[in-house]
Amino acid sequence: MSLLAISEQAINGLIVSAIYALTALGLAIIFGVLRIVNFAHGEFYMLGGYAYYVAVTTLGVPPVLGVATAGCALMVLGGLVEWLLIRPVHQGKVDRPDEYAIMVTFALSILLLNLANSVFGPWPQRPQPLFRGRVEIGELVISGDRLAAAGMAVLLITVVLLALRFTWAGKAVRAVSQNRQAAEIYGISVARVGLIAFGVGAALAGLAGALIGPVFNVTPPMGVVPAIKAYIIVVLGGLGSIPGAIIGALILGQVESFATILIPDPSRALAYKDAYGLLVLVLILLVRPQGLFGTRERRA
Amino acid sequence: MTQRDPWKAATVALLLLAFIGLPLLGLTEYWIYTLTIGFYYALLAASWSLLVGYVGRISFAQAAMSGLGGYVSALSIVYFNLPVVGGLALGVLLAGIIGFALGLLTLRLHGAYLGLTTIAFAEILRITITAEHGVTQGSRGLRTAALIPGGTRLDYYYLFLAVTAFCLVLMWLLIRSRIGLFFQSIREDEDGAASLGVNVTLWKAFAFACSSAFAGLAGGLYAHFVQLIAPSMMSLQEMGFILAMAVIGGFHNVLYAALGGVLLQTLLEALREFGQWRLVIFALVAILMLRFAPNGLFGTLAAAMAKGRKRHG
Numbered sequence: 001m002s003l004l005a006i007s008e009q010a011i012n013g014l015i016v017s018a019i020y021a022l023t024a025l026g027l028a029i030i031f032g033v034l035r036i037v038n039f040a041h042g043e044f045y046m047l048g049g050y051a052y053y054v055a056v057t058t059l060g061v062p063p064v065l066g067v068a069t070a071g072c073a074l075m076v077l078g079g080l081v082e083w084l085l086i087r088p089v090h091q092g093k094v095d096r097p098d099e100y101a102i103m104v105t106f107a108l109s110i111l112l113l114n115l116a117n118s119v120f121g122p123w124p125q126r127p128q129p130l131f132r133g134r135v136e137i138g139e140l141v142i143s144g145d146r147l148a149a150a151g152m153a154v155l156l157i158t159v160v161l162l163a164l165r166f167t168w169a170g171k172a173v174r175a176v177s178q179n180r181q182a183a184e185i186y187g188i189s190v191a192r193v194g195l196i197a198f199g200v201g202a203a204l205a206g207l208a209g210a211l212i213g214p215v216f217n218v219t220p221p222m223g224v225v226p227a228i229k230a231y232i233i234v235v236l237g238g239l240g241s242i243p244g245a246i247i248g249a250l251i252l253g254q255v256e257s258f259a260t261i262l263i264p265d266p267s268r269a270l271a272y273k274d275a276y277g278l279l280v281l282v283l284i285l286l287v288r289p290q291g292l293f294g295t296r297e298r299r300a
Numbered sequence: 301m302t303q304r305d306p307w308k309a310a311t312v313a314l315l316l317l318a319f320i321g322l323p324l325l326g327l328t329e330y331w332i333y334t335l336t337i338g339f340y341y342a343l344l345a346a347s348w349s350l351l352v353g354y355v356g357r358i359s360f361a362q363a364a365m366s367g368l369g370g371y372v373s374a375l376s377i378v379y380f381n382l383p384v385v386g387g388l389a390l391g392v393l394l395a396g397i398i399g400f401a402l403g404l405l406t407l408r409l410h411g412a413y414l415g416l417t418t419i420a421f422a423e424i425l426r427i428t429i430t431a432e433h434g435v436t437q438g439s440r441g442l443r444t445a446a447l448i449p450g451g452t453r454l455d456y457y458y459l460f461l462a463v464t465a466f467c468l469v470l471m472w473l474l475i476r477s478r479i480g481l482f483f484q485s486i487r488e489d490e491d492g493a494a495s496l497g498v499n500v501t502l503w504k505a506f507a508f509a510c511s512s513a514f515a516g517l518a519g520g521l522y523a524h525f526v527q528l529i530a531p532s533m534m535s536l537q538e539m540g541f542i543l544a545m546a547v548i549g550g551f552h553n554v555l556y557a558a559l560g561g562v563l564l565q566t567l568l569e570a571l572r573e574f575g576q577w578r579l580v581i582f583a584l585v586a587i588l589m590l591r592f593a594p595n596g597l598f599g600t601l602a603a604a605m606a607k608g609r610k611r612h613g
Contacts, residue, residue, distance in 0.1 A: 037412035088591065095594060098411040102358055103543060104590050106415075110540035111583035118576040224536065228423065231416050239412075271431035278420040278427075285417050286405060 004139055009257045015146050017253030018153040019212050023226050024233035024245040025157060026204030032177035032240035033197035034086060039105040041205050042227025043112035048074050048206025049213030049222060050120060053127040056214075063130045063214075067152065070210035071203045078202025081108065082195050090194065109227075116220040124217035149211040156207055157246070160200075164242065173197055177240055205230075225274055232281040238291030247292070252277055307609065312555070319461055323454055332453045334569045335562065339460035340522045342561035343467055345546040347514035349557035350471055352546070354480065355507040356487030358415045360539050361402065362515050364422035367534035369395045369516025370523035371429060371436060374444035384445050384524055391520040392513050399512025403505030419536065426534040439531055447524035456525055463521060464558065467514055471554045474510065483507055541579070544586040550596025559598050 023045055030038050038044075051070035055061040061069060085104050094100040131148035134141055164170035175183040176193045184190050209223065216222070233252055237244020259276045263269035284291060323332055348362045373391035376382045382390065406417050429436050436442055448455050474480055482503045485493035494500045523529040532538070541564075549560015564582060571578045593600045 037416065039415070085587065085591065094591065096356075099352070099356065099358060100590055100594075102412055102415050103547065104587055106360070106540060106543060107547070107583050107586045107590065110537065110544065111580055111587065113537065114576050114579035114583065118580055221537075228419065231419070235413075235416060268431050272427065275424050275427045275431075278424050281420045282405075282417055282424075285409060285413055285420075289409060289413060 005261075007140060009261065010254065011140070011142060013253040013257030014250075015142075015150040015253075016257070017249045018150040018157070019208050020226065020229050020233055020253060021246050021249035022153045022157055022208040022211075023205050024230040024237075024249055025160060025242065026201035026208075027230045028234050028237070028240055028242055028245040029173065029197050029204070030201035031234065032242070033173055034082075034090070034194050035240075036086065036089065036101040036105070037231070037239070038198075038201065039102060039227075040081075040109035040112060041201075041230055042223030042225075043109045043116075044074055044078065044202045044205035044223070045209035045226050046116060046218075046220060046223035047077065047112060048209030049218040050116060050125075051206060052210035052213050053120075053125050053218050056127045057125070063128060066127070067130070067207060067210045071207045074206025075199040075203035077206075079195055079199040081202070082198035086198060087191065087194065090190070113220055113223075120220065122220060124219045126217050127214045129214040130211070145215050149215055152211050153208065156204070160204065161242070169193075169196055173200075228274070229277060232277045235281055235284055235291055238293040241291065241293040244291055244293035252280070255280065307606075315559075316465060320458075323457055329453050331569075332457045334566060336453070336457045336460045336525065337522075338562040338565035339457075339464045340518050340525075340561075341542065341545055341565045342558035343464045343518040343521075344515055344542050345549065345551075345561035346464075346468060346471060346554040346558040347511045347518065348542055349546045349551040349554050350475075350514070351507055351511035353552040353554070353557070354475060354487060355483045355504065357403075357504065357507060358411065359418040359508070359511070360415055360536065361418040361422040361425075362511070362542055363536075363539040364425045364534045365395050365399060365512040365515035366519030366522070367429070367529070367531065368398065368425060368512075369519035370529045370533070371442070371519075372516070373520040374442050374523050374529055375435070377445055384447055387445075388447075388517070388520040388524070392516045395516025395519075396509045396513035399516075400505050400509035402512070403508025404501075406508075407501055407504060422534065422536070422539065426531050429534070430531045436531075441528050441530035444523055444527055444529065446527055447521065460521065460525070463517070467517070468554060468558055471514070475554070479503065479506070540583070544582045546596075547586045547589050548582070548597055550599035552595060553599060556596050556598035556602075560596060563597075 023041065026044075027038060027041050030036070048070040051073040052066045055069040056063055056066040085108065086101065088094050089097045089101050129145035129148070130152065131144045133144040135144055135147055136142075164174060172183070172188050172193045173196065175186070175188055176190055176197075180190060183193075208226070213222070229252060233248035234240075234245050235248075236251060237246070237248030255276055256273055260269050260273050263272065319335075322335070327335075344362060344366055348359070351357050351359055369391035371391075372394045373384075373387035376390050377384060377387040402418070402421060406414055409417055430438050432438070433440070448459065475483070482493070482498050485496070485498055486500055486503060490500055519533070522533075542561075545561040545564045546557040547560070548564060549558065550556030568578055574581075589596055595603065
């Protein structure tokens with residue numbers, strides 16, 4: 001394989017990783033604070049794509065503002081979902097809270113997927129991209145819309161990481177992630193932090209969907225595969241670990257990018273692309289369930 | 301569970317009689333077909349509730365296990381010239397064995413981690429069957445032999461009813477036996493059960509095996525009834541549908557889950573004019589049930605009726 005082909009695969013891997021990381025970061029923040037895996041994360045991502053489509057194509061908002069609109073819309077939706085469905089888990093209002101949280105978010109994903117199917121129809125939509133044209137580095141050609149999406153994703157990740165480190169809300173999120181009881185004793189409103197975490201987590205998935213929607217297509221099932229990737233990434237890095245989510249995304253992006261060129265038959269190689277990550281997920285859960293950076297938990 | 305409850309026995313007998321009598325009341329072929337598919341979902345939903353409701357082990361691989369049973373049966377007929385019943389049996393056996401293996405592999409996993417592993421397993425299976433189109437015809441779907449050569453809709457209806465009823469009796473016997481107590485002890489407090497001498501490892505894997513074998517049987521029957529199977533029957537969307545059926549019916553009881561399956565499949569056909577909105581409504585009802593009535597429609601109904609009888613009797 002030539003150097004050009006290798007760097008092309010690596011760059012594709014990096015671009016994909018940036019979007020995966022943004023989605024997975026949202027999942028990691030939600031898990032860290034609320035101790036639940038949001039099985040509807042892919043549908044938040046998909047709704048972000050549709051929010052961008054409605055803002056840009058239907059209402060004529062400029063693309064950059066369209067991304068912001070999608071983020072805000074999903075933050076509101078995430079907050080609502082937390083308030084209506086997730087908060088009862090921590091208030092002892094449901095029996096078997098673990099099972100309830102898994103099943104309710106899974107049912108929510110089915111609800112949102114079919115809602116999008118009913119409202120927007122099953123056919124794909126292609127909103128205007130953030131940036132047209134292409135970028136050439138020597139012989140290497142990268143399409144501009146992908147690069148712009150990845151660049152925005154990296155920017156957003158940086159903002160979130162800085163916010164987690166330096167703002168009051170960010171510190172509260174980290175405190176609750178580390179120790180719920182202790183955070184509460186120190187006067188943090190755990191309920192409010194939960195609301196913020198779920199809202200921000202949903203917004204990050206929505207932003208990822210809004211960024212990549214115009215690159216590929218916006219369709220009702222578009223979130224299924226990225227959500228599974230996000231689960232793999234957070235398990236790879238350790239559920240709830242934020243650096244773990246980013247490193248997990250980098251690993252998965254490269255594994256997928258290079259594993260694809262290992263099988264000579266191209267149609268089968270493409271078909272199996274999504275299976276590699278799943279295999280990684282199963283192996284990690286079986287061998288090291290706490291992930292690379294996670295702390296061991298007895299039951300979750 | 302009260303063991304000698306005449307009301308409960310009477311209700312079950314009445315239900316069975318109603319299903320036996322329904323086609324005689326001049327039901328059209330279309331509705332007989334719909335109910336037959338309803339029995340397929342009833343068996344799937346009941347097998348899922350056996351695992352989730354009684355043992356407390358979450359699995360999102362039920363639709364995949366059904367597909368596995370169907371594909372093994374269909375392919376063994378094509379490649380080994382097995383008779384249809386032999387193919388079905390092989391499908392059930394393999395689904396059971398793979399279920400046992402999955403149960404063993406995931407012994408240490410709980411809750412969301414278990415859910416994720418079963419999703420990964422289900423998706424790997426679906427992707428493999430789609431990708432190996434040389435063997436399975438991929439997403440175009442695989443044509444397969446009829447279960448009853450030259451059988452009428454009515455033949456299939458009674459066969460599916462009989463098999464579903466038989467499987468429900470098997471599940472009920474299992475739940476009522478010592479094994480059923482082991483299951484429930486694992487659900488309530490795994491460590492406590494282990495300390496009292498319950499072989500937690502064995503029974504967790506065994507529950508997975510049983511649940512998968514029933515799903516495999518359902519899938520095999522379905523494949524040879526419709527005579528066409530496609531990987532879409534293993535999708536997570538289909539799994540969501542099974543979950544909605546069991547939750548709406550009541551997933552802590554195999555009979556209620558089965559009734560949820562028949563009910564939702566019938567409604568799905570009756571409300572055809574609403575298109576995709578039906579699934580939106582079902583998912584919404586499932587969410588509301590989980591939140592406010594975890595015993596499901598039939599569980600809540602049964603509790604209300606028992607209360608009413610106590611008041612009047």
